[in-house]
Amino acid sequence: MKLSVLVLITAVAVGLSIALVNFHFQGSWYYSLISFGISFGTSFIVFYYLLEKYIYSKIKLIYKMIHNLKLGKDLKEALGEYVSSDPINDVEQEVKEWAGAKKREIDLLKKQEQFRKEFLSNVSHEFKTPLFAIQGYIETLQDCIVDDPDMARQFLKKAENNVERLSYLINDLDEISKLETGEIAINFQKFDFVPLAKEVIDSLEDRAAAKRIVFSLKEKYAVPTPVSADREKIRQVMINLLVNSIKYGRPDGTTAVKIFELHDQFLIEVTDDGIGIEEKHLPRLFERFYRADSHRSRHEGGTGLGLAIVKHILEAHQQTISVRSTPQIGTTFAFTLQKAG
Structure with a gap:
């Protein structure tokens, strides 16, 4: 609702109230109409001034900041922008949109954080499995490399297989990273x-x-x-x-x-x-x-x-x-x- 309409309704309500009180005590429509006119005019001027200076102008400022900062403009530029003629409804709409956008952003960040935790956990698991296997094979090799050469060769082969698995993991991760950053060119x-x-x-x-x-x-x-x-x-x-x-x-x-x-x-x-x-x-x-x-x-x-x-x-x-x-x-x-x- 526009400011002038809001003030007009308020002033009419005040004027009618005073006119009715005046009529109740004096019983004269003439003086009631005079009191209505005076109170209406006075109320309109006072309310318009007070609302414009202390409330409406603040709402305009809030609207400018929300609307323009959403567009990525800095504060100085935002405060100098044109504002619509009905900022109260616009502020409500802008705040709803802003709140919705922030909620979606927070939900996305939560999902990304959960994905990051799972990814780190999975990477750790995928690397630890062959590393621990290699460590075990090497420790066993130290005990049987002289006494049981055939067994040593078997453990060396198993250790080699786990090293290859580690190599595949690293290469695949490196390839995904380069694809994401565009380092690997696509040769059409x-x-x-x-x-x-x-x-x-x-x-x-x-x-x-x-x-x-x-x-x-x-x-x-x-x-x-x-x-x-x-x-x-x-x-x-x-x-x-x-x-x-x-x-x-x-x-x-x-x-x-x-x-x-x-x-x-x-x-x-x-x-x-x-x-x-x-x-x-x-x-x-x-x-x-x-x-x-x-x-x-x-x-x-x-x-x-x-x-x-x-x-x-x-x-x-x-x-x-x-x-x-x-x-x-x-x-x-x-x-x-x-x-x-």
């Missing part, structure tokens, strides 16, 4: 996706066969599928997704690679008929070290960073990846690639 080039998919499938067939899993790429995809992307990075995406399907696929199962043509993109799906993933885990599946089934995941091996790397590679291509899954039925990872002109 035009290539046919189908031959690349076949190359990756051929390279992993022996590993899949050990678990009696069959890869499927329909013959209808023999037609050219030209995309614009970094070929080696997309190779890495396909390797990670197919290896993931082998780890969590069921024996005697299948993994199918499907390609769908969209308007200006190709949609690639990697679908398995494995153990599936519960819905509650899906939103966090691409987080670093997040495991839907920690015990099974560590038993299957890997660094726990594969899907995080996939997500970062595709985001660096300005493309998206999604997942849908049903427990005991299977999982589908779907990502897009830009068509080559």
Whole structure:
């Protein structure tokens, strides 16, 4: 409500009150009208002055500060900006928006803090496991290196395997960090996706066969599928997704690679008929070290960073990846690639 309207209503109320009191004691409409006019005029001037100087001007100042500081302007600039003609309602709206924004910001910070704690805990666990194993093997080696050379060689091999695991962890973390900061350049080039998919499938067939899993790429995809992307990075995406399907696929199962043509993109799906993933885990599946089934995941091996790397590679291509899954039925990872002109 505007200041003049507010003051007018207040002045009319005061004037009517005084006129009615005057009429009650004197019984004259003439003097009641005179008292109404005088009291109305006086009240209007006094209230307008008081509200303008001591209340309304302060509200204007608050509104200017809230509105302009929200836009990132400094205090001096904020105080010199134009304010609307109805700042009371505007202040209410601005404060509600500001409070809502702050609440969302606090909720986001809480989630980030929780993610940071979990990430540090996971990093610590992932590094401690091979480090403690290496330490144990070395201590045992000191006792048996002379008396039992065969046993010493076995422990050396196990220590070497754990060193390799540490190396993989460090390399994967370094790659994610560089992808996030843009240090790893994406070398866009035009290539046919189908031959690349076949190359990756051929390279992993022996590993899949050990678990009696069959890869499927329909013959209808023999037609050219030209995309614009970094070929080696997309190779890495396909390797990670197919290896993931082998780890969590069921024996005697299948993994199918499907390609769908969209308007200006190709949609690639990697679908398995494995153990599936519960819905509650899906939103966090691409987080670093997040495991839907920690015990099974560590038993299957890997660094726990594969899907995080996939997500970062595709985001660096300005493309998206999604997942849908049903427990005991299977999982589908779907990502897009830009068509080559």
